[in-house]
Amino acid sequence: MQKRVVITGMGIYSCLGKTLDEVRDSLYHGKSGIIFDPVRKEMGFRSALTAYLEVPDLKKELSRSQRVYMPEQAKYAYCATIDALRNAGIDQDYLNTHDVGLLYGNDSSTVPNVKAVDTMREKKDTTLVGSGAIFQSMNSTVTMNLGCIFKLKGINLTVSGACASGSHAIGLGALLIQNGLQEMVVCGGAQEVNPWSIGSFDGISAFSIRENEPTKASRPFDRDRDGLVPGGGAATVIIESYESAIRRGAPILAEILSYGFSSNGDHISSPNVEGPSKSLMMAIRRAGIDVSEIGYINAHATSTHVGDTNEAKAIYNVIGDRRIEVTSTKSQTGHEMWMAGASEVIYSMLMMKNDFIAANLNFENPDEDSAKLLIPDKCIEKHFDTFLSNSFGFGGTNSTLIIRNM
């Protein structure tokens, strides 16, 4: 018999805020986290648009020997995780005495690699690269750092599934708990925010060039969208078996009903309709619910032409003419990539817990496919108890989570 999996804690470090309350308010009021970064223009970027957030100074929280191995996204992840653990009522003593797992989405760590290579090329002396570079530059940097800092003793690995990484991390964590292999897993996603990591992305003209109106640039589903805006930060959810949560007297926030997934087996950057549809249908089937029970859909929609069109088609394939609100919070945050699947679960949770659906900003004119969906361009007050969150990534990886209020 499979165990039920519940969410008992959340923490986030995002361009919409550093606390759950700040992020909730930003979502409610339709705040955009997007700015124009003049440095990128000087670097030859086609688009200088980006989400903005500061790298936290953790000198008071962590020792030098802990910080030296952490690139920026690991610092974001630390902030999100310490808040999520606190939110879940978990202290270090609990972590020391239980086999708590860690699955975190991350798919790049560019700056330490760039710095190390620059040093090796210039100095021709590998010692000068320093001790932090190897640990900062590996894809698993977030999980290796968090695992050591919080002294975690369960499964410990990074999920690299492009822009679906964070969602897959939560889904895989849920599977481990369902099958009794873990009682609790710290799950999340982290994304570095710096020009070096996304220059190559800019190079394939993936970004919006609406530079004169930064807050209007990310416009998922809108007819006049012209590309995504990169963002980042980190988001952590604490998931555990229902029995574990009850035993601890933990605050049970929601239940993960299901995880659906698929791979397009198609083009490396252009998504199709069949793959996402399959992921959606798998999630709904495994959740054992009727589509009409879904009160809100948090779309992956990144503000690219093909991506949004094909997702709109996939969603319509599955929900038909049912009037279920669909929005993309990327209209406020830009595309948080490796973090997005986790952060968007938290954004949706905050909406579900506070009875509203944040506006899909800049949705001024639908196109042929988005016109078939119910996409609110203003924040609406609505109570709902079940939401579905999509995350898709390069290479055609798809992940869908369905979560129910508790």
Place this chain on the structure above:
Amino acid sequence: MEKNELIEKINEVLAEEFEVEVSAITPDADIKDTLELDSLSLVDMVALIESEFGVKIKGTEVSQVKTFGALYDFVYDKQNA
């Protein structure tokens, strides 16, 4: 650079990088103990001395440089060799 000035500079960069009080750094004090260096952060100390003072402490020489006094002498002698 005069030796006193060099010592002051070495103390300053080590204290800042390894987050210890300058007053904890004395000629007779053990470098690893004072700066709380493990095998990894020892690499950072060697890299810092090389980048700040242009003096490379080779792997075979590290074991000879146990105290700050030995480090001052090592760097001063190499700079003035």
